[in-house]
Amino acid sequence: MEEITLVWLKRDLRLRDHAPLKGAIERGLPILLVYVAEPSLLQADQSDNRHWRFVWEGLCDLNQSLAPVGTKVLTLYSEVLAALQTIQRHVRIRYLYSHQETGIRLTYERDKAVTVYCREQGISWCEWPQQGVQRGRKNRSGWSEQWDTFMNQPLEDPDWKRATFLNPDRLDFLRDLFWQQPPAPNPAGMQQGGEKKAQRYLRSFLEGRVRDYSRHISKPEASRRSCSRLSPYLAWGNLSVRQVFQATETLRKSGVHAGQIRNFQSRLRWHCHFIQKFEMEPRMELAPINTGFSDYGYDKNPVLLEAWKQGTTGLPLVDACMRCLTATGYLNFRMRAMLVSFLTHQLNLDWREGAAHLARLFLDFEPGIHYPQLQMQAGVTGINQVRIYNPIKQSREQDPEGLFIKKWVPELADIPFPHFHEPWKMSPIEQQFYRFKPGETYPLPVVDPELASKKARDAIWKAQSLPQVKADAKRILAKHTLAKRWR
Ligand SMILES: Cc1cc2nc3c(=O)[nH]c(=O)nc-3n(C[C@H](O)[C@H](O)[C@H](O)COP(=O)(O)OP(=O)(O)OC[C@H]3O[C@@H](n4cnc5c(N)ncnc54)[C@H](O)[C@@H]3O)c2cc1C
Numbered sequence: 001m002e003e004i005t006l007v008w009l010k011r012d013l014r015l016r017d018h019a020p021l022k023g024a025i026e027r028g029l030p031i032l033l034v035y036v037a038e039p040s041l042l043q044a045d046q047s048d049n050r051h052w053r054f055v056w057e058g059l060c061d062l063n064q065s066l067a068p069v070g071t072k073v074l075t076l077y078s079e080v081l082a083a084l085q086t087i088q089r090h091v092r093i094r095y096l097y098s099h100q101e102t103g104i105r106l107t108y109e110r111d112k113a114v115t116v117y118c119r120e121q122g123i124s125w126c127e128w129p130q131q132g133v134q135r136g137r138k139n140r141s142g143w144s145e146q147w148d149t150f151m152n153q154p155l156e157d158p159d160w161k162r163a164t165f166l167n168p169d170r171l172d173f174l175r176d177l178f179w180q181q182p183p184a185p186n187p188a189g190m191q192q193g194g195e196k197k198a199q200r201y202l203r204s205f206l207e208g209r210v211r212d213y214s215r216h217i218s219k220p221e222a223s224r225r226s227c228s229r230l231s232p233y234l235a236w237g238n239l240s241v242r243q244v245f246q247a248t249e250t251l252r253k254s255g256v257h258a259g260q261i262r263n264f265q266s267r268l269r270w271h272c273h274f275i276q277k278f279e280m281e282p283r284m285e286l287a288p289i290n291t292g293f294s295d296y297g298y299d300k301n302p303v304l305l306e307a308w309k310q311g312t313t314g315l316p317l318v319d320a321c322m323r324c325l326t327a328t329g330y331l332n333f334r335m336r337a338m339l340v341s342f343l344t345h346q347l348n349l350d351w352r353e354g355a356a357h358l359a360r361l362f363l364d365f366e367p368g369i370h371y372p373q374l375q376m377q378a379g380v381t382g383i384n385q386v387r388i389y390n391p392i393k394q395s396r397e398q399d400p401e402g403l404f405i406k407k408w409v410p411e412l413a414d415i416p417f418p419h420f421h422e423p424w425k426m427s428p429i430e431q432q433f434y435r436f437k438p439g440e441t442y443p444l445p446v447v448d449p450e451l452a453s454k455k456a457r458d459a460i461w462k463a464q465s466l467p468q469v470k471a472d473a474k475r476i477l478a479k480h481t482l483a484k485r486w487r
Helices: 019-027 049-069 080-090 105-121 143-152 168-177 195-207 209-216 231-235 241-254 258-280 302-310 316-328 333-346 351-361 367-378 391-398 403-408 428-433 449-464 467-480
Strands: 003-009 031-037 074-077 092-099 124-128
Touching: 003 019, 003 080, 019 031, 019 092, 019 124, 031 049, 031 080, 049 195, 074 168, 080 092, 080 105, 080 168, 092 105, 105 124, 143 241, 143 258, 195 209, 195 231, 195 241, 209 258, 241 258, 258 367, 258 467, 302 316, 302 333, 302 351, 316 333, 316 351, 316 391, 316 403, 333 351, 333 367, 333 391, 333 449, 351 367, 449 467
Parallel strands: 003 031, 003 092, 031 074, 092 124
Antiparallel strands: none
């Protein structure tokens, strides 16, 4: 039976800086490129159509680019083991090449099953790191230096001239497994997937948008232009962190926007830092990293939770953020942090109750960033300074003219400054003048943010001083902290 190298594409949908592709070409056997859309993953709590549409667009883009070399990505709708078993009945998979994945429990369990299958079948499975995340680490000693080395190494660009592919005509036996049904198109305001789109975002950022990066980073409206917007492309692998890092290095060394670039580069490092944390402690998907917070006294309140999810809390900036995220899949860092702060501190609801909802809405859902960030903003790590964002203060500071609020909460479109920040405080005469009925035109706030923040602050500070929280904080510091240089 013909022997092949199967390149299993996962969250790495690009043709450049791709070590498994490069390795497969160097191996010399005919190559089969496969992407498997797994029903179990498509139906996971964290999954949304928007993700799979983005992936689909990325695959279409790859196939366009691959046409000149006479191949395409075989795109299957199947569980991975079933797909491998079917392929293996018709050709012999000698090598399985892929990137390492720091994923949710479901993909971790799937990878364990694939390991067993490969061992039984004599398939040699090689996995390459795809960012500065290092597998098997016990602590962070030397992590930062290794990250620097990795980011400065030459890109792993495949030599396509040497590639040979399994003849696609031989794949008819897989017809029943083809992923035939494209996910429904995403709304117009959502970013589209694909390596070419990713390159365009990178170029437009470095050629101009970067200018106001630091100044606009926390502003919900201006950040949409001045931040890179590369996150979905990095999360689904249309770009590697190394490609982005090296592109920014060229600019930094030329001295153009050097300060902005340094600020941006520190985020690229954070990207890998958080994924490293999750790689070393994947139970963070389901439980607080600090075991002292396991029994933190959260409330159960489905009505409040639903108001948060629907963007009907009566706090204008909170609602604008949630509605914008639902419609566009994107929100800047500060507003994401505020949404989690509001959920966990002011509403006193468990971060786990909002985790899957936000994962579904973030077009850039990256488990290794998502869960550690959620826990950090919820204040359950015991090692980070707890920030409780006051949504009214944020509203006044980050959206002073209400451009963002009025766009996403049209009920407030005609309410002038400064009332749209706290519409419930309008006098009866003002309410009549602006035809605004509190609780009817727009909900009354579900909590008093000042009072709720004070209560949350007291509770979380009390928890921080619990012996178990302190003891586990020491363990976390020893395992996960880095050199001061980049903090
Ligand atoms: C609760 C919460 C959940 C989050 N979940 C995700 C997620 O699932 N996927 C995701 O990519 N980011 C997540 N972030 C981090 C951050 O908000 C986004 O990376 C950023 O807003 C993306 O916009 P950008 O690409 O324009 O960022 P830029 O500011 O242009 O940054 C460039 C890249 O650096 C990385 N980055 C930036 N900020 C951070 C950060 N604080 N931590 C880690 N990496 C960062 C991202 O890869 C980003 O694309 C989360 C933040 C919070 C508070």
